Amino acid sequence: MKVVILAGGRGTRISEESSLRPKPLVTIGGHPILWHIMKIYCSYGFHDFIVCCGYKGEYIxxxxxxxxxxxxxxxxxxxxxxxxxxxxxxxxxxxxxxxxVICANTGLETLTAGRILKIKKYIGEDEEFMITYGDGVADINIAKLISFHRERGKILTISTTRPEGRFGAISIDKKGNVESFKEKARRSQSYVNIGFMVANKKLFDYLGDGNEMLEREPFERLVADGQMAAYKHPGFWSPMDNIHDREYLEKLWSDGALWKIW
Incomplete structure (x- = not known):
């Protein structure tokens, strides 16, 4: 099964780093975050990657x-x-x-649906494949994810989690009194899409002409047709959206790295 990694965006929220190199090559512990993501998949026996390149793709x-x-x-x-x-x-x-590794040229300004559409030729006729973002790591069990996807029988399975809260969760009664306060309570957070997706080739039928963000209209069409499942990941996940996230992941790496499952 091939692993498609979306690695073509400009990474504007971490411009301190992405002005010099593409975001997937920003390092944690001396290795690009792209390497960390590939090592997660590699630890479960998946070695065949398609990297969707765009911004500074020649660096990748x-x-x-x-x-x-x-x-x-x-x-x-x-x-x-x-x-x-x-x-x-x-x-x-x-x-x-x-x-x-196939480094596919998917365009500088191409949106995520278009990037996936452009790698269709590398996917076998009846082949399942995986998709993830080039800027997030997790201690996710890929084997359990794939089993869940096959049990549900949907076109697309996304992985979700409740992220660590960045703010306290406060419950207030009608009179304005605080009933409870939980500092950064994870249980109070909504589930978010963390990537680590599994799809069959019917996904390409939902991508339109590629001029959309995957997470908008294509996802909405899949949901409307009852063709999306959500695997709940209970463990660690973190994106690298900005320089503070990078510093956080760098510290975790020096402390043992929760996503280091290899």
Whole structure:
């Protein structure tokens, strides 16, 4: 099963970093958040990725071109030079990932539905595939997610969670008296879409001409047809929307990283 990662947006809310590189290449613990996401899927045996590139997409392509050399031990045989002036042999292949990666050019201004529509040609006729965002990590159980999707039999399953509250939850009576106060209560939060989606190929029929955000009209059409299920993830999830989120994730990484399930 292929994993489609939406990685083409401009990342304007983290412009301190995204002005220099695409948001999926912003690092946590010395590795791009894109790498962290791929490692989550890899830990469940999924190694086939389609990265939907857009803004500064050439940086993402360059990252994968160089990745093997950066991670592995490399031996250079200077006595047997090739036409480029040298030969090299990767001697520590176990330290590199067994990934197949397609970096698809999906356009600079393309909306999320259009990005998915543009990678249709890479998906098999009856193939299920997964979709997620290139800026969020979770300790989600991908195997349970896929089982849930197949049990429900819908076109699309999204993963949801109640995020950690950023504000206290207050209950007020009719007279204006505070009945209860819960500081950052997770149970009081609404469920939100966290990505980590599973779909069958019928999803493409709901994407229109691609000039829509996936999360708006296509989602609404799926819901209207009773073709969307929601997997409730009870564990950790965090997006990296801004520089404060990055600092938060960086601290978590140094403390052990709840999403490090590999």
């Amino acid at each position: 392509k360059r990252y994968f071109v160089r990745y093997g050399l950066q991670q592995a031990a490399v031996k250079f045989s200077l006595s047997q030079l090739n036409e480029n002036g040298q030969t090299k042999d990767i001697t520590d292949k176990e330290s590199t990932e067994n990934w197949k």
